Structures are given as structure tokens and as C-alpha cells.
Amino acid sequence: MKNTLGTNVKITLFGESHGEAIGAVLDGIAPGITVDSDFIANQLSLRRPVGQISTPRVETDKFEIISGVFEGKTTGTPVCIVIPNENTKSKDYGEISSKARPGHADFTAYEKYHGFEDYRGGGHFSGRITAGIVAAGAIAISALRQKGIFIGTHISRLAGIEDKAFSDIESEIFQLNNKEFAVIDNTKAEEMKQAILNAKSQGDSVGGVLETAVIGMPVGVGEPWFDSIESMLSHALFSIPAIKGVEFGAGFAIADMKGSEANDSFRMKNGLVTTLTNNNGGINGGISNGMPITFRCAVKPTPTISKAQQTIDYIKKEDTELTAKGRHDPCIVHRARVVVDSITAIVLCDILSQRFGTDWLVK
């Protein structure tokens, strides 16, 4: 198990879906960062299932910061945030305990942990664990904001429905951060939500693509070869359970371009170096070039669905069928948005610290 991520700024995750609590330890974050409980609570609310488009599991996410914060500010020592589990209906899951849910880690966890894993509700593999990332990430986001670095993510695509692309990143990411359902074009929100409800009514689920932009990153940050910005961010992003693809700048579309199209020409603008296009997503040679860092994550449709599915009993090693009864989400794309923002913030704090030191984020 590797539940610690980062070199100088580290996050450590713990917890199981139906255990006593889940949470995270954030270490290496600079002292003096204001810790705003309301902001953390609000970030957690963005991840929490809400309304008809999500699971009816009620998650209040009452978090406790049990270390590392003193008089409202980070101390520079590890911040441990604990989020107790509530309303965990283990019985719903009991019946299917040895039927592998397709698309889930039930079978692979059984093999890796020799049958000792806590299988209830996905155990340590539950998406619920991402709440720890969100709570810790809220502090990292606050740290970056005071240095003028801002992150925003929108639902670029959901069930095949496209949101508008970023056009005025500087203002759009602020608007996105205040939206519960993060689209640039609000008219798409209802369309997407309807697609989620349709999937739900069919006992099915839908996926999508999240697009993220980061502004304000200093030029010259990133640690090639192996700790390039792309390497560091993708490592973290692919830890989020449902993410199956990550692309920077033009991403896969760049593969079909000519060099003369793909290259981002440099131009001076108001004394600053800029590029005329941003197909490289603000990164050259793994190092930030001062343009917005942009990337997209493919989020798969929630694997837990109500429809009957072929599967195996992973203990008896025999074919069987599964009809899930637990509470589940017909879509997690909108909920994953804040997880992406959060882990991105933690990784950027780490990358910045490598060149500038952990002191750099001290206010």
C-alpha cells in the first residue's frame, strides 16, 4: 500500500467506507496558512452526494482537525483531519460480499489482501476516501490562493454532452468555484442532469470528462525528467478511482496536428512571455512556462449499477450473477470535480516546494 503521496508536501490517506472514520494527514504544508472551517465544509459539500442525481447515502462530513492547526492557522506540523463515518448500512452490502462487482476493486483487493480486506462498501477503495483529499486539499488551495495561484475545473463533457470550452479562464475559474454543478455554459447543466436521471431510471450510470485550468503558476517550476509537472499531476490524478485518462493541453488531439500547428509560438505581451496558443497546456519540457496549466481527466461511469451483471464469486471462483442493492450514484463526474481541484492543489504545493522550499508558501 502506498497511501502517502508527495516529496516535501505529503498527503497520507486512511479509512474504509464502513469503518469508524476516514481522513488524511497533510504534512509539509507551510506554517501560517489560514484554515477556514467554512471553506473546508463548503469544499466537502461539493463532493457530497446531493439531490436526485446522487446516491441517497447521507454524508454529513463533519470533520475534525485534530492536529496541526493552532489559533486558526497551520502550525507547519502535520494536519490530521478525521471525518467520522455515519449512516453506513453494511447490510446492503453483506449479501454480495463475495460477488465481484464488475469495474470495482472487490476481486483485485481480495487477491492482493489475501481475503483480509474490509469489503464492506468497497472498504478502502470507496470513493468516500476522497473526502480526505478534499479536506486536506482545501488547505492547499488556500495556501496557493494567497500566492495568486488559482485552480478551476468544469464538467467538459457528461454523457456525451459538451460544455463550452474555457475562453476567458481568468474569470471563468472563479465562477466555477462557486457552482455546485460546475459548467461554464449554464444551459448545459440541466441537459447533463437530465442525462444522469435518465441513466438512473434505467438502473445505469454515465461518465464524462473534467477539464482543469491553473493560473498564476510561476515560470520555471517542475522537476524533469521524472518529476515533470505532467508526471506529478498524472500520478496523483490517476489515484482517483474512476479516472482512466489524463491529457495536458491539446492532449490526444495534438497527435493529429502538424508541428507547425501544435507548437505554441512565444510572444512578449506587456513585458511577460506568453504563447499564442496553449496546446502544451502551459508546460514545456515538464516545466511551467507561465501560461495556464490545463488538463483533462476522463471519468468512467460509476461501476455500481442496478442492472443485473455477469460476474464471478471470487472466493468460490465460479460464475454467478449480481444485482446490486446498495445505494449508489448514477454519476460521479460532478462530485469528482472538487477532488481533482484538491489533489491538484496538493501536488502544486509539493512541486513549488521542490524549487522554492516549503517556506515559500508561508504567508
Place this chain on the structure above:
Amino acid sequence: MKNTLGTNVKITLFGESHGEAIGAVLDGIAPGITVDSDFIANQLSLRRPVGQISTPRVETDKFEIISGVFEGKTTGTPVCIVIPNENTKSKDYGEISSKARPGHADFTAYEKYHGFEDYRGGGHFSGRITAGIVAAGAIAISALRQKGIFIGTHISRLAGIEDKAFSDIESEIFQLNNKEFAVIDNTKAEEMKQAILNAKSQGDSVGGVLETAVIGMPVGVGEPWFDSIESMLSHALFSIPAIKGVEFGAGFAIADMKGSEANDSFRMKNGLVTTLTNNNGGINGGISNGMPITFRCAVKPTPTISKAQQTIDYIKKEDTELTAKGRHDPCIVHRARVVVDSITAIVLCDILSQRFGTDWLVK
């Protein structure tokens, strides 16, 4: 700089394009692995520019293994491989030393390294550095093969031309490993090569997509949350300079599927657990499920082109124009193939060692 990758099995890179030598240190690899110089030489030849479709820079890649191999086998101590540089025409590059080549790391390296970087031929950011990955990776590939784990990559797409998809992975990856221009459908090779030559004649370049499959991975390998197989592989793959996107299994296409389509149903087959589809690329919850591990990498068109480009002088910080005169590749997709295979092998050796120990690969 972070030029060391890995936890238990590590690779460390060094070198600049026009310095004395480039190379790599491979540490943590099991003792007793046969080191076949011909195989290493052959792997290097697959990365080397050859013929009209590549740069005329002659790279003989005469490598020397200066440590860690004794009587033809790895000793278990660090293997240092040095590849001297030859035929380095620094003059071609001298003139453009402070004109940022768009799409390259010239400007970002200048900012990060305070102007002390070796800018000749891209310096430490040259694609040539990947020869060290290939040489070290050849040993990792040998180690995996003796345990029945095989890796193969094909040019899935180049300049918009699609190769056939994998259909019979078990036999196709062996054929691919023997091909200089790795396509499954040989008729596509000429079409792709022609597209490269067309781009070349226009002073331009083209990109593409590489698709990789790994067979023989034991079930239950991967270290979630943060050292999931996707996290570990993407971290390494995004270190390869031209790669701007990585996706596993169905990747970005999974975002448009329904859960009932995306989920890979489990079925027993000859006493083994298999899945009917492989949209998750052989990975559930970050852990191998026994199916082939599949992923695709977007490779951007070579940024160095002969066409005139707008850019800046990054020392004077003023607008200028650049017409590259150095030797360069109109395409590196076909050359990147063996780099992907090699770094994949190193990462898999590392992931396997976490659960099973570095001794597991001892023959």
C-alpha cells in the same frame, strides 16, 4: 531536478545532448538476470533515427556497461550504462542559443536553471536522453520475460492514419517486438511513412498515438491509493518529453459509455478469472486483475521544424523569428515506441517488487 524514478527498482538518468555522454543507472534489479549485449544494442537500434523518416544525426549508440554486471549477469548492485555522444554538431545550434524553440524547453529551462543550463541541442531535455531509458529498460524487459511477462507497443495512429487495433494480443506483441516500424497491419506502415516524408518535405512534422499491451502480469499487483498501476505508469510515461496524454483501457472513450457498457464482466475461463471486455485495461482499483494491461500515449509532433516560427529571444525578452537549422526528425512516434516499452518494464519491475520483493525477479 528529479532524475531518479522508482521505489525499490530505480532508474537514474544523466547526460546532455552535446555533452560527453548520456546514460542511466539501474538500481534494485534482481541479481542473476542475463544481460545480453546484442539485445540491448537491438533495442537501442529501434530508438535510433534510421533512414529518410528520421534525423540524419548519426547515433551509433555504442554503450558501455561499467558496473553491476559480472560474467554476463546482473550482480544485484547498480548497473551503470554509459553511451558516449558522437557526431554532435554544436554549431548548428549555436546561432539559436537564445531563441526559444516553440514547443521545446529552451525558455523554461533557462528560467529554471538561471541561464546555467547546457542549451546545446536541447541539453538535458534532448530526446537523446531516452537512450539511457532504453538501455536500462532492456535489462528490465529481460527480467520480466523470464517470469512470463511481455510488453508490446504499436503505432496505433500516425498523422491521422490508424493501425488495426490489438485483436490477438498474445501473438501480436511478439511480432511487434521484431518490427522496426511497429504496426499490426503492415499495409499501414508505408502509408504512415509517406505521411512522415510529406511532412518533412514541407519542413513540418507529425505526431501519433502509441498503444501498449502487457501480458502475464500476476493478479493483485499495484499499491493504491497513490501507487496504483495507472499512477506509477503515467508518472513514468509523462516523463517522456513528447507525451501529452495517457489513457488506460478504453480511456477517454469510457467517458461516453454507460456503466453497463464500461463494466468488464467477470467470467471463469479454464479455471482462471477473466473479463469479457477490457475497458479498464486490466486494472481495477489500481490493481492488476490478470487481463492484459493496456494503455495509449499521445505523442506530439516533433517541435523542431524547418518552417519559420514566431518566438522570443528569452534572454533579451523580445519578439523574434526562428528558422531552425539543426538536424531534426519529422516524426518520433516510431522511435518513441521502444522508449515506452522500456520505461514500462522498469516501472513494472518496481511495482512487482513492492508486493513480492526485489528477490522475486531472481531467476
Place this chain on the structure above:
Amino acid sequence: MKNTLGTNVKITLFGESHGEAIGAVLDGIAPGITVDSDFIANQLSLRRPVGQISTPRVETDKFEIISGVFEGKTTGTPVCIVIPNENTKSKDYGEISSKARPGHADFTAYEKYHGFEDYRGGGHFSGRITAGIVAAGAIAISALRQKGIFIGTHISRLAGIEDKAFSDIESEIFQLNNKEFAVIDNTKAEEMKQAILNAKSQGDSVGGVLETAVIGMPVGVGEPWFDSIESMLSHALFSIPAIKGVEFGAGFAIADMKGSEANDSFRMKNGLVTTLTNNNGGINGGISNGMPITFRCAVKPTPTISKAQQTIDYIKKEDTELTAKGRHDPCIVHRARVVVDSITAIVLCDILSQRFGTDWLVK
């Protein structure tokens, strides 16, 4: 801050002396290890201040395991143990908040954390944080024992009074593990305790030396150069606040020996390789040789004393005087014993995992 230790088996610490709770996350430990709450409680009791020879601070150390344990066994996922703080009399410390206690981290923490540190009771630098090591270490000790690896530590020296040396390690370490005041020669216990009380009555404190032996380590474990057994253990041991010296085998005494005396001659014994002496502490070239691993730690006298001391006000940067009023220990040597055992166990689990994998410790 670096509050995470280890490569494959990791411990992460958090907490402050007067915060809500302290604790630890143990990650990478094999699944299936029996977690015995009574054993953990007993280990914590060995660290806890007891009787006249310790601080009157009442620490009940009621711990909660909030993740990573299911049906009494480790799951293989992170074990988070939280130990709430109780009976924390912050007022005692309030008055001295900007007077640097000599020998403590008050001043250095102030400088490092820019004045944002939680200074109450030593904050994150309090010896109380070692309770997290002990709780997590109990699980590591259990894991090792099932593989026949046992650790024992005695108070080799306290206030200048010497305990007997190890003579029959195999039986002595079991006796030591059951003793509250760990000496081999019980007659020394009273003498040592009296020395502690004498120091206490003078408002002073005393230190000592702990000697540890590990039996049952497989031959051939250790990862030179940089993860030699000595390197890994000393790294961890020097994290324990009061330890100022670590030596293996004959340690500093070996410096005065001739090579012919220092060398441990090999001999076969009952088919096993043994050495006639053990001046190298069971380690050759950083790798275990099958003999007991032995080392000694110098523990300084508790820095907090009642006597008036010269010091500075670290905010005003001016000379002042300090007379400590808080509760404190006249000696922590006997309490540090179980901390040494615990961190040793965690490090050995990690070292073993590097060669044999994290699976090796699965029962």
C-alpha cells in the same frame, strides 16, 4: 516537516502535546496480522509515566484504531490510531511561552515555523508524540514475532549505574519484554530508581543508555549502500527526541580494537553460520549475517528541570531566566525503551519488505 518514515512500510506521525489528539498511520503492513488491543495497551503502559520516578501527568492513552483493522486483523490498508489528549494543563506552560527551555526545541521550532507553532507543552516536539510510535509499533512487533523475529531492550546504564550486559540474549529479551523497568540484573533496578528520585529531589534529571538486541533476522537483509541496516535503524532512532548517540555491536569501543580483535570469526554451528564474537552487531556491509543485531542508544537527561536556568526570550531576543513549573520527568530512559523497540520493529518490517516484499509478513 517529514513525519513519514519508510519505503514500503511507512509510519506517519501527527499531533501536539496539548492539541485534541496525537496518533499515527501505519501503512504497508501486511494483511492478516492479529491486532491485540490488550497488547497495544500494555505497550503504551510501558511508555506511560508511572509512579514517583515520572511526571505526574496522567496519560491514560485510550487509543482508537479508526481504520485498517477488520475483524481483529490488519486489512493491509492504512492503520490509523488516534490517542486523544487528556488532562492537558496548558496554563502551566502559558507563562513560559516565549522563554526558550534549554535543550528543547522551543527556540528552533519558533525559527523554523515562523512563530506559528503550537508551543503548548512542546507541541509537536513533545515526547508524548512517541505514543503513536508505540501503538503502531505494537502491530509491527506482532508481525515480526509470527516470523520468529524478537526484539528486546534493557536499560544498559542510567545515571552512571550499569546493568549487566546481555549474556543469554534468547531468554533475556523475553524476560525484558515483561518488565516494567527493563534491566537484566534486577538488583540494579532499585539503585537506578533511587538515582532518579535523587535527581528529582534536586529539581534535576538523569539520562542513560539503552541496549537493544534483535534475534531471528534472516541472513542477507539490508539494502546497501544507503539503506544499510545501520542507516535505516539510526535514521529512525535519532528521530526519538532525546537520543544523541547510536552505536552498533561494539560501537565506539571498536575504535580502540585491533582488526584481529574486532573481526568476528565465522564458524559453522549446527549447520548454521555463526560468528564467535559479535562486535559488528550482526551486520556486515550493512546486511544481516544471522547473528543478533545489537545496538545502543544514548538518551540524554530530560531537558525540563525545576532548577533555574539562564536562557533567552526568543521573541524579544533578550536574555532572561527560566524556572520551569510544568510537570516533567526526572528521567525518561525507562520510558524510551518501548519507543526504541517499537520504531525498531517498524524499520525491520520495512527492510524485510524491500527484499522479500510486503507480502512476506502475511501470516
Place this chain on the structure above:
Amino acid sequence: MKNTLGTNVKITLFGESHGEAIGAVLDGIAPGITVDSDFIANQLSLRRPVGQISTPRVETDKFEIISGVFEGKTTGTPVCIVIPNENTKSKDYGEISSKARPGHADFTAYEKYHGFEDYRGGGHFSGRITAGIVAAGAIAISALRQKGIFIGTHISRLAGIEDKAFSDIESEIFQLNNKEFAVIDNTKAEEMKQAILNAKSQGDSVGGVLETAVIGMPVGVGEPWFDSIESMLSHALFSIPAIKGVEFGAGFAIADMKGSEANDSFRMKNGLVTTLTNNNGGINGGISNGMPITFRCAVKPTPTISKAQQTIDYIKKEDTELTAKGRHDPCIVHRARVVVDSITAIVLCDILSQRFGTDWLVK
């Protein structure tokens, strides 16, 4: 194998005693550090065997810097230094290839590397590998010096003969750096050398203690708990083969002090915080307090001696006798001095980078 040390500034070692070359890669070191070949050569000469008191093996240590240095300065990318092996008389060692030299890693390496290790001349476990540390360390020493941080080590004790203690560190460490045989009291040099020759004439060897001081370290550096200065330095120091003990400040002697003696009282002096004594070796709570950082290393007598010794044949697993014929040192204490200085410099660069960033050392 773990041949890479460090978090932000890393050193990677490679090579075997009788292989083609040994060397090191230094990564993460700031760009713009002047690389003075004469200084490196001089540092290597201090490690090299010289005269009657050392092995007659001729090591010219002609090093080549094959990457990371451009126009006489570090580029910020990995510095690879290769030191070819010369004059390697493998035959001397051939005969004893399966007789375990007591005190050496022959047997343990055989067990760990399954018999695939390069056993000639100690292979990867030879003290010769430390030349890579010295060459890389010379660059780290240069980097620190330009920031006013200086390191000096003297032979505190050799064959039981004591050198004077440090009394005026600021001037003494500069004198020590220029001495081939580093003692503070020159009259002790001859006495110590005579003791070495006496041991040699008996076919035996002697050991000693090295004492190091570092001046100029900024206050507030160190990353507790686990990357305390003591933890980081001891980890590195114990990687040096012959070192069996490390102590900071008063070290083991502090165990016999009272708290009132051991505590270093703070006093303001010329506006700076100082302590009246330095029993804590310039470190409180794992963080630098501005006083000189002081530590001592116990160096064991060279294990290779000419006297006949009892041992085993580690392949046949049977008792035998060994009379070494290879060239060897009757003492390595004086040669280890520069190795200690070098690894200390590398570790300090790393520790400083954690708080201040790798950029901090840019001139």
C-alpha cells in the same frame, strides 16, 4: 539495493572494486556552482592511499565529469562523475573467493545476491566506492562554502591516541581542510602514524574516531520528526562501510550528565542567539540552533589483515582458515575523514533544500 540517497539533492552510487569504473550521479544540486577540477582532485587525493600507512594499491583517481557541468559550472541537471579503475590485481583475490573475510560483506553479499555478486576485491562493498562520494561531495562542499557553511573533520582518536578537542572551531576547520593527516595537535600525527605502522608490522590494523564540526548553518533547518538533522546525517554516515557509531554533541557522554549540566543555556551575543555549551551539537529537536553542528563517528579497524583467521567457506558452508594476501590498509581512519566531510555536505545541501528549495544554493 538502495544506492540513491536524498530527497531533493540526491547522490546515486555505482561501481565495483575490480569493474571498469566506479562513480556517482549528483542530482538536484543548484545551477551555477563553480566546479573546480583541482579541488575535486585534491579531495580525492585525501581519500587515496598514500605512503607506508596505506595500501600499496595505486589509485590515480582520474575522474571524468561526463554530464551536468557546462563552461565550468553546474547546470542544475545531474552531474555524473566516472572514475575508471586501474591497477586492479584480481588474482590476489581470486584464491579466496569463497572464504568469507571476517568483518567484510563477502558472506552477507553472497546470501543477499544469490552468488551473483562481483566478489573481486569486495566488489560493490569496497571502500573504493567512497571515491564517488568524495568527488560528488566536493561540489556540494563548494556550494555550501559560497553560502558561508564550512565543514571540518579531525582524527579525534586513533589506536587509542587522542587528538586535542576542538577549541576554536572557526579557525581549526580551515587548517584541517588543508592537512593530509587531519589532526588539530600536529604532535599527535607522528604518534598515530607510528601506531599504524606497528599494527602493519604485526599484520594487523587499527581504528579510531573522527570528529566533525559544521559552522555557518542557518538557524531553523531540519525536518522533524523523521528528517531531523541527526536522522539525515546518521543515515548517510552509517552508509560508510567502517562506521559503527555516530554521536552528536556530547553523544554517549551526555547519558551520564545531569539535566542541569547537559542543557545548553541560551544567551544573546552580539545580537545573535548562542548557547554557553554545545552538548546538543547545535541541534535542538532535530533543528539547527545556529551553534556549530558537531558529531563523532567510530571507525572500526580495517577488517582485512594479514594474520591468519578462522572463517568459513560460504559456498561449501564449512569451517576453514584464511590468510589474506591482497593489498590492504592497516588503517583507514585518516582516509575516511574526507568521506565524512563529503557525505555531510551532500546531506546538508539536501536538508537546506527542503526548507529553502534547491534554488537557495544558486549563487
